[in-house]
Amino acid sequence: MVIVESPAKAKTISKYLGQRYKVKASMGHVIDLPKSQMGISIEEGFEPKYITIRGKGDVLAELKKEAKKADNIYLAADPDREGEAISWHLKRALKIDEKGQNGKCRVEFNEITKEAIKEAFKTPREIDYNLVNAQQARRILDRLVGYQISPILWKKVRKGLSAGRVQSVAVKMICEREEEIRKFEPEEYWSLTANLKKDETLFDAKLHQIEGKKAEIPNKEKMDEILSHLDGKDFVVKQVEKKERKKNPSPPFITSTLQQEAYKKLNFSARKTMRIAQQLYEGINLKKEGLVGLITYLRTDSTRVSQTALMQAKEHILSEYGKEYFPGKVKEYKGKKKAQDAHEAIRPTRPDLTPDNIKDELEQDQYRLYKLIWERFVASQMSPAVFDTVSADIEAGDMIFRANGNKIKFLGFMKLYSEEKKEKDKILPALVENDKLELEDLLPKQHFTQPPPRYTEASLVKTLEQEGVGRPSTYAPIIETIQSKGYVVKEERNFVPTELGEIVLEQLLEFFSEVIDVKFTAEMEDKLDLVEEGKENWKDVLNEFYESFKKQVEVAEEEMKEIELEEEETDVICDKCGKNMIIKHGRFGKFLACPDFPECKNTKSIVKELNVKCPECEGTIVERKSKKGRKFYGCNNYPDCEFVVWYKPIEDKNCPECNAFMVERGRKNKYYQCSNKNCEHTEQEEAKASYS
Known part of the structure; x- marks a missing residue:
């Protein structure tokens, strides 16, 4: 008998093992800590009180029944801490030691292929208790934090809130980034591009140096001074450097x-x-x-x-x-x-x-x-891509402009895969030292420094990993939790903290600063790794953590003040009970809810009207969200009118060819496109800042 976690995995493995083996699925964990209580006896050295998970009794009974018929029982859960813990619980529940296998019941494979499965069953091993203890330590740590901080938040802030050893650090990162953005003061700066020509070929060169120093243009006055200095100056090629550049492929995914x-x-x-x-x-x-x-x-x-x-x-x-x-x-x-x-x-x-x-x-x-x-x-196993690059310094008075060009010489791995958009050749004319170039135009441009970007899912995962916080396998549920609890919402694919998220973080920083410290959390991950390697005792790790944590809990219970969270009332009337609806935060952002919840469970999406007419019924286009949180735009007369468009309509901008409204396309390089499917008119987005 072989036990795995899922029916899908059971089917695949069964195909490779043949009829002598019966493959059953445990449907994940069958034994765990109880949900109704902490389930840890701290006084008895953090002894966990495991129970059969509610709803899994029949699964376990079926496994026990089949186990009695089997000559040998093999546990083939996933090859990680969780899989080892599942296997350990099953070994004890099914009394596998009594089967005379010398404890060698654990089968591990990294891929579900015929060769890997056959090889794994040739060399079953004993349960790795270091892995089990690392899983127990993590589970108990998370339980200690969650089950002792969360009730304080319920009492002092709002029912249903939660705190977590890693989730609270993620919220902290998002809130701290938002604070950086709020405090950010943009600074003005300018750039200057020379549009040059040689042999009828136009190319651009950017101002690089002024009097031998890096070009810095803080304002319009300085730009005017530079333009005045360049008036009538010759543009002459001072130096040309040609190189070959290689770009290596990225490693395979983790x-x-x-x-x-x-x-x-x-x-x-x-x-x-x-x-x-x-x-x-x-x-x-x-x-x-x-x-x-x-x-x-x-x-x-x-x-x-x-x-x-x-x-x-x-x-x-x-x-x-x-x-x-x-x-x-x-x-x-x-x-x-x-x-x-x-x-x-x-x-x-x-x-x-x-x-x-x-x-x-x-x-x-x-x-x-x-x-x-x-x-x-x-x-990842292919040759590097090879580029021919050229860099030319062009002198004009005491200023240096630099032009860069590149040409793909050999695609290498980029023939198959590239993380970036396809690199384009940027060809310069054949430039030689002392070439005198024609100046077509000088293009000054005003810029402002930008605040740090908000986190997206990708950048949050990257930062958590770089900081050593949590494990990549836990990032998906963490991201889900911080949204479902209303601590953060997504706006245009970016995470934005809610008022609730910032209030909760404020309390956690005051009373549990160590628990949600990035460095402390990363060090705890290192200790769990040492437990897995057999270099640390798991109960010692828990005891060391709990000594200071217990004191923090006691102080928070006494000193954390109760916070009144005012609900933002709107003038939208609940059509089921007649009360004014309030604004709530959910996984996909703000929505309207009845204040009489749970007696009245009526909710509505918040509709943002745009100054754009529906082309089918003269209604108004409004911004909506799908069940999966994706923005779309439809007619306010829905369901009578089912007009919908996925791209953001531009207010007060109509197509010059057919008069339909225009929509915004593209992420980095934005452009406008006609919403009429039979019209192919597009145009570039207007520049937001220019020299005047």
Whole structure:
């Protein structure tokens, strides 16, 4: 008998093991701490009080029944701390030691392929109690923090709030960034571009130096002075430097980089990325081969790749692209210092299963994520891209302008994959020292320094990982929690703290500053890693933490003041009970709710009207949000009028060709497009600042 977590994984493994084995699913954890109480006996050395999870009694009973019939029982949960803990709980519940297996019941594999499964079952091992203890320590730490701080917040601020060892640090980061943005004072600066010509070829050069120092132009007065100085000056090539630049591919994905890249390229949330990656790992039904695990285990922070997979990638590159695209030997990437190296990087289990070959057998989102993982892995073993670059310094009086050009000489790995948008050639004319150039125009431009950007999911994940806070596998639920509790909301893909989030953080900073300190949280992760390595005792780690934490809880219970959170009342009347509705914060931003909740559960979305007429019924276009939080724009006469558009309509701007309203497109390089599908008119966004 083999026990795994999910039915999908059970089906795939069953196919490889054959009829002698019965593969059952535990549906995740079956035993855990109770939800109704803390479930930890602190006085008895942090002894956990485990119970069968509510609703899992039948699952456990079925497993016990099947276990009695089995000659041997193997526990094949995921190869990480959680999987080890699931296996440990099952071993005790099913009394596996009595089966005469010498305790060797744990089977571990990094990918669900025939070879990996067969090999794993040849060498079962005992439960790794260091891994179990690391999981117990993390679980109890989180329980101590959550179950002792949260009730204080319920009493002093509002019912239903929560605090967490890692989630509160994430909220802190978002709030601190918002405070930086509020305090930011923009500073004016200017740039100057010379539009030059040689042999009928136009190109740009930017002002680089003034009297041998870096060019700094703080205001219009200085710009006028520079323009005056340049009046009538010759532009002469002083120096030309040509180089060859190489760009190396990125390593294959780890959990955090997969979450970041899937967000940037596919617009997937961290949770969606992990859910789809789990499906690809557990097995997809392919017509010719049946159930196949397409990727290796998805929770990893190691860039290590097996020699077998490296050879498979090499063969694919040589056969599909040619020897010039393979760098001569396989690349082995160095991971970060504290990486847990037990698992490989996230890669395809079989590079021969190319995304396009199995596209028709995958759901669209599965295909897109598999393609991203497959391309990143194969590209990681390809040759560098090579660029010819040229840099020219052009003298005008005592000023130096610099022109840069580049040309792709060899695509290398970029033929398959690039993190950035496709690099374009920027060609300069053949410039030679002492060439005299024609000045076509001088283009001064005013700028203002920008505040630091708000966090997106990708940048928050990146920062949490860089700071060593939490584990990449926990980032998705953390991001979900801080939104569902109303601490932060998403605006234009960016995290913005709510008033509630800032108030809660203020209290946590006053009474639990150590618990939500980034450095302290990172050090705690290091200690959990030492427990996993058998270098620290898990109860010693808990005891050391709890000594100071207990005092902080006692002070907070006594001294934290009760806070009255005023609800923002609106003039919108609840159509079910007639009361004025109030503004609430939810996972996808603000919404209207009845103040009489839970007696009246009526809610409405907050509608923002735009000064744009509906082209189908002369109603007004309003901003709405889908159930998944995506913004769209529709007619206020819905459901009578179902006109909808996904891109933001521009107020007071109509198409010069058909008079339909224009919409805003593009993220970085914005442009306008006609909303009429039969009209192809587009135009660039007007410059927001210019010299006058």
